[in-house]
Amino acid sequence: MNAAVHEALRARVKSLEAMPAMPAILAPLLRCLELPPDQIEVEKVTELISCDKSIAAQCLRMANSALFSRRGAIETIRGAVVALGARRLRDILWSSFLIQMAPKAQWPINPMTFWEHSFGVALVSQQLAKKVALPEVEKVYLCGLLHDIGELVNATLLPEEFHNAVEHAVKHCMSLYEAEKEILGFTHCDSGKLLGDYWNLSSDIQNVIEFHHTPADAPPPPALAAVVNLADLLCRLRGMGYGYDELREIEFSEAPAWLLLAKAVPHLEKFDVARFTMELDAEAEEIHELVAAAFQT
Amino acid sequence: MSTPSILAERRTERDGPPDPVLIKIRDLIYKVCGIYMPDNKFYFLNDRCARRTKVVDTASLPEYYEMLTSGPDRDAEIRNLLNEITVGETCFFRNPQQLAALRKTVIPKIMAAKSALSFMRLKIWSAGCSTGEEPYTLAMLFLEESLTLLKGWTWEIIATDLNDRSVSKAREGVYDNYSLRNTPLPFRQKYFKERGSDFAIADEVKKRVSFSRLNLLDESKLLFMKGIDVIFCANVLIYFDGASKRRTIHHFFNSLLPGGYFFLGHSESLFGVTDEFRLVHFPGATAYLRPAPAASGGGVK
Numbered sequence: 001m002n003a004a005v006h007e008a009l010r011a012r013v014k015s016l017e018a019m020p021a022m023p024a025i026l027a028p029l030l031r032c033l034e035l036p037p038d039q040i041e042v043e044k045v046t047e048l049i050s051c052d053k054s055i056a057a058q059c060l061r062m063a064n065s066a067l068f069s070r071r072g073a074i075e076t077i078r079g080a081v082v083a084l085g086a087r088r089l090r091d092i093l094w095s096s097f098l099i100q101m102a103p104k105a106q107w108p109i110n111p112m113t114f115w116e117h118s119f120g121v122a123l124v125s126q127q128l129a130k131k132v133a134l135p136e137v138e139k140v141y142l143c144g145l146l147h148d149i150g151e152l153v154n155a156t157l158l159p160e161e162f163h164n165a166v167e168h169a170v171k172h173c174m175s176l177y178e179a180e181k182e183i184l185g186f187t188h189c190d191s192g193k194l195l196g197d198y199w200n201l202s203s204d205i206q207n208v209i210e211f212h213h214t215p216a217d218a219p220p221p222p223a224l225a226a227v228v229n230l231a232d233l234l235c236r237l238r239g240m241g242y243g244y245d246e247l248r249e250i251e252f253s254e255a256p257a258w259l260l261l262a263k264a265v266p267h268l269e270k271f272d273v274a275r276f277t278m279e280l281d282a283e284a285e286e287i288h289e290l291v292a293a294a295f296q297t
Numbered sequence: 298m299s300t301p302s303i304l305a306e307r308r309t310e311r312d313g314p315p316d317p318v319l320i321k322i323r324d325l326i327y328k329v330c331g332i333y334m335p336d337n338k339f340y341f342l343n344d345r346c347a348r349r350t351k352v353v354d355t356a357s358l359p360e361y362y363e364m365l366t367s368g369p370d371r372d373a374e375i376r377n378l379l380n381e382i383t384v385g386e387t388c389f390f391r392n393p394q395q396l397a398a399l400r401k402t403v404i405p406k407i408m409a410a411k412s413a414l415s416f417m418r419l420k421i422w423s424a425g426c427s428t429g430e431e432p433y434t435l436a437m438l439f440l441e442e443s444l445t446l447l448k449g450w451t452w453e454i455i456a457t458d459l460n461d462r463s464v465s466k467a468r469e470g471v472y473d474n475y476s477l478r479n480t481p482l483p484f485r486q487k488y489f490k491e492r493g494s495d496f497a498i499a500d501e502v503k504k505r506v507s508f509s510r511l512n513l514l515d516e517s518k519l520l521f522m523k524g525i526d527v528i529f530c531a532n533v534l535i536y537f538d539g540a541s542k543r544r545t546i547h548h549f550f551n552s553l554l555p556g557g558y559f560f561l562g563h564s565e566s567l568f569g570v571t572d573e574f575r576l577v578h579f580p581g582a583t584a585y586l587r588p589a590p591a592a593s594g595g596g597v598k
Contacts, residue, residue: 237578248402250578251586274566274576274583275333282337 009186009194012158016198019156022097025052029093033086034138040086046078058096059084065293091119091290094145107155108166113243115291118145120240123283124231131276132265140227143208147228150192150209170244177213189213215257223264229257238277239284315339318358322346325365329375330535332382332564345381376536383532389430390479392563394581399527400438402579403558404446407526410556419452422525424513425533429467430476432456433498436505437488457511467508470498514541519548526554531562546571556589
């Protein structure tokens with residue numbers, strides 16, 4: 001972020017105190033769940049979740065939702081933890097925290113659409129990282145989930161201007177990123193970076209938030225930002241975007257993020273993008289159900 | 298966590314693990330034919346395999362898979378299964394996202410490049426047009442744009458199929474209600490005439506499409522297909538063996554003008570079959586581009 005943008009942003013985002021703080025148990029819980037699978041301790045996770053009533057209730061509700069109904073009634077936190085699995089628990093922990101941030105009245109983007117996009121990018125980033133054998137597979141999920149978090153900052157702290165930016169984007173069939181640049185003078189990448197800092201997120205995540213639209217500018221290694229950039233494009237092309245017509249045509253093999261990724265992983269040319277794209281249609285359906293379940297009251 | 302289920306995939310937990318044999322069949326079909334069925338289509342694949350196992354009288358899916366891979370009639374049986382998978386797919390406006398990509402991006406882009414050369418003519422080829430739904434859909438779309446986007450331009454739609462009966466049915470241009478299931482009402486009213494329980498395509502559409510019989514494996518004939526801007530070829534190449542597929546695609550490449558596009562069916566891919574074309578993505582659709590000679594990068598447009 002250059003100095004002028006930073007100043008413009010600072011002048012408008014006077015204080016991030018209006019943004020919710022992270023619940024106390026979230027950071028240690030997420031640390032537990034980011035460990036390699038064989039090192040994750042069910043008992044510890046159960047104990048931490050049991051400390052927060054609302055998160056515990058959310059986990060039970062999700063474990064018993066239509067998505068997992070085959071398993072029959074789940075009544076204990078431990079049962080829910082086992083039934084949901086590490087990855088889904090992480091989804092739920094973040095969603096239960098993040099969804100309450102959506103200012104319902106004046107939000108110009110449908111919150112469900114926003115979360116479908118965020119969870120979509122998280123999942124697709126992870127799948128893509130796995131397929132191309134990027135070493136940072138576990139990290140990439142959270143990077144994808146939080147990449148657009150700056151839009152929540154903009155929507156919460158600058159509701160009117162953000163509303164104008166969204167309207168401008170829809171009217172001119174352009175990306176929100178471009179519209180924000182024109183209308184606000186800064187983007188969700190800049191404001192997201194501020195929030196990432198405020199929440200004390202890891203530098204990896206902060207870099208993805210700041211550079212997912214400009215991965216070539218990301219501090220090295222830029223592979224995480226590149227993967228999230230590609231996943232973002234794919235989601236916007238395959239029914240997990242912002243619900244309006246913005247992207248026209250993309251040649252992945254020539255996209256800047258693709259060229260960056262090609263330097264980071266060997267044999268990227270052997271990756272079947274066409275098949276991966278078709279696989280996403282099943283993901284889109286599932287993400288839709290997951291977000292709908294998270295929004296059930 | 299110690300329990301393996303904790304990391305199981307979501308879909309697996311909800312629906313139970315997909316039959317591993319079905320996954321093998323899916324991957325076999327993709328490898329041999331280039332048609333891909335994502336996980337949410339497993340029920341469909343399962344159903345189509347069930348139909349075939351009944352016909353060929355095999356007791357189980359694993360036995361059927363054996364038959365597809367090492368049975369004496371494996372090639373024929375793969376064909377039969379493909380027929381089951383693609384049967385009844387043909388209809389007007391079959392792939393709206395592909396059509397949207399054509400109208401919003403592909404055609405304007407080609408027109409921009411051609412008007413710079415004052416060459417105001419477009420040539421579209423529906424290769425393997427079956428009974429004509431695809432080329433007529435294209436003709437209707439182009440007619441709709443003829444006073445706006447395409448004003449001052451000449452355009453031509455060529456439609457070919459191997460099957461004589463399909464070609465004569467296409468020329469006849471009479472369809473049942475089912476073929477029109479995706480047709481938007483304004484198009485239905487404007488370009489079709491009811492004939493009993495059937496619908497006849499209007500003459501103004503009919504005369505814009507030239508049908509002929511063509512075998513895509515007949516290389517001497519393919520050499521005459523030149524100067525094409527966009528090729529559509531859905532669910533045809535899936536029946537070709539690797540070598541024939543490569544040859545036909547190479548001919549398609551040569552038939553297209555530089556900057557021209559080639560659209561496959563919704564679930565098809567050319568991965569590993571061509572190095573000449575470049576894969577491009579549109580919202581909900583993909584296509585293959587014959588790059589223009591000086592085309593330099595850009596990637597995201």
